[in-house]
Amino acid sequence: MHIIKAKPASSHITGKPVITTLRRACAIAVCLLFSHPALADHDNQAPASQAEGTMIAAFSVWEPFAIEDEDGGIQGIDLMLLHEVANRLGLKLKSQPCPWRRCLKMLELGEIDVLTSFAYSDERAKFAQYIYPPYSRVNPVFYVNKQSPVSITHYADLRGLAIGSVVDSRYFEPFDSDPSLEKYEAGSEILILRMLEVGRIDTIVGSDANADYQIRKNNMQDAIIKAPFRSDVHNDIHMALSRKSSLIAQQDRIVKIMRDLHKEGFIQKIHELYWPDVIPVDLPQLDEFPVTPPISSE
Structure with a gap:
């Protein structure tokens, strides 16, 4: 990409009235930018979904957790899990696809409430609250x-x-x-x-x-x-909440929902549907995790 340096406007437009007008226009634009509440405080806003009774989620295609159909539709373990959690919270699910790195950034900024297929790292825990127990495991x-x-x-x-x-x-x-x-x-x-x-x-x-x-x-x-x-290595797969989402206030309720989904066999059933090769004992077991989730790094 070639970048051409622009010449100063004064070399083409002379006269103080024009320059003064431009300065005034710029000043007005700056005032409008910082006076608009949606722009001035964007980073501190929770997703607008909460006012509408919805839960905003993002996903990146990763079979069998998020599978893209021939017609462009999405199904899989994660989508069934998200729909069930939203339903038990009394919220409407709004999901959107995105490249994985973009999904992470959206969670960090609070542009979405929840992200799935999430493996733990200390760095991610700074902006994401992990829900325990995890709902899947890959090896x-x-x-x-x-x-x-x-x-x-x-x-x-x-x-x-x-x-x-x-x-x-x-x-x-x-x-x-x-x-x-x-x-x-x-x-x-x-x-x-x-x-x-x-x-x-x-x-x-x-x-x-x-x-x-x-x-x-x-x-x-x-x-x-x-x-x-x-090997002795495995990666637990979690649901995670944005620390900027108002759903953080319902973290304990979501943890209980996740434990209930394990107890009721829902987690095993959606794995059998989309990942029939998995052995149930290889999935996360409730007795591996404390009743209350561990405190993540702030």
Whole structure:
């Protein structure tokens, strides 16, 4: 992009009356900007949805949590969860798609009330209040070709194998930084799955939720299976509230709703619908988490 420096207006327009008029116009514009309540205090405003009895949520397509249909519609684990929580709060759900980084920024600024598919980090906890217990859990898993499976029961079994992974992805340590492993990167999980299916690599590593979905969607169940090895790492998936949302005042109520959804089997049912490969015991269990949510960083 080329930027052309503009010449001063006085070199084209001469005479004090014109310059004075321009200065007055600028002064009026500045006064209007800072006197308008919607503009002057934007960062401190809660989402307008609260006055309308709605809950504003954002999502980024991430199967099977948010799945885009052929006609552009969205369904999945997160959408069913959001609708149920909003319904139990007596609110109408208003959801909107966005790139993931934009979703995070909207939550930070208070432009939305809630965001799902949210993994914990201390940095995020500064602007997001995590709801406990989490409603899902994803794990790094290795997959092999069913017709010619290699044995992967321990981490050491990975050495000497051609391993497919998604570029710029992080799975677990020591795998991510292990220089002794032979890794082949591609732009998406479906690409490395196809490489595994035709025997170009020995195994792939992937997030079980996403990889399971792609295997099922592309009818690869008879060609690709999970290896026995599991790392000790998993990522809990949360719902989170913006700290600038007025829904913060209902945090305890939302925590109770989430616990009720676990107890009633709702969480398991929506996973069975959109992620049938998941084993119920692999989902977050209520006894793993205290009744009251831990205090997040301010």
